[in-house]
Amino acid sequence: AQKVTQAQTEISVVEKEDVTLDCVYETRDTTYYLFWYKQPPSGELVFLIRRNSFDEQNEISGRYSWNFQKSTSSFNFTITASQVVDSAVYFCALSEDWGNKLVFGAGTILRVKS
């Protein structure tokens, strides 16, 4: 069965600090997809990244970077030089195939203080 664990319930940092959000997943499939979403106070889910299981390259997008390690079943998300606008709930999610359910972690609340 699929499972996603985000062990950090809430993280508080001061602006300009770097912060890493952890995500550990479980799946029996060899092909799967991992996602990160941001949920601001307004409630909508903002897509950040999708990573296929056969592509272990790390990715950087501006201040955001992702570290995918199949050996440890982890897909961690780092925000460099955090800003107040980064304050939100961040969800890691796993799908074993399109059209199949997207399984979410419990989410990590990130609070960035000025």
Next chain:
Amino acid sequence: DGGITQSPKYLFRKEGQNVTLSCEQNLNHDAMYWYRQDPGQGLRLIYYSQIVNDFQKGDIAEGYSVSREKKESFPLTVTSAQKNPTAFYLCASSHPTENYGYTFGSGTRLTVV
């Protein structure tokens, strides 16, 4: 612009009443989903549909019903059998060739009064 429209944004229901949440998409996606979000929890899957006139139960389907008569529409009915319906409901759709995979609506916040 293509996207998913959920309505209404806020909904109040009296105990014992059924209520239907609307979800419409113009993305030509085959698969659609309903998720429930409670405070401090992740999103849990209620129902999903991979094709018109077919749908499957998710992890918390009890007290809910859906229909998929048209590709664009996937309404969710919260029945009186749902013991604790107050929550935030999100609808999503997906297409296999799109990089972001899943598109979400802006949600409906249901409150039982």
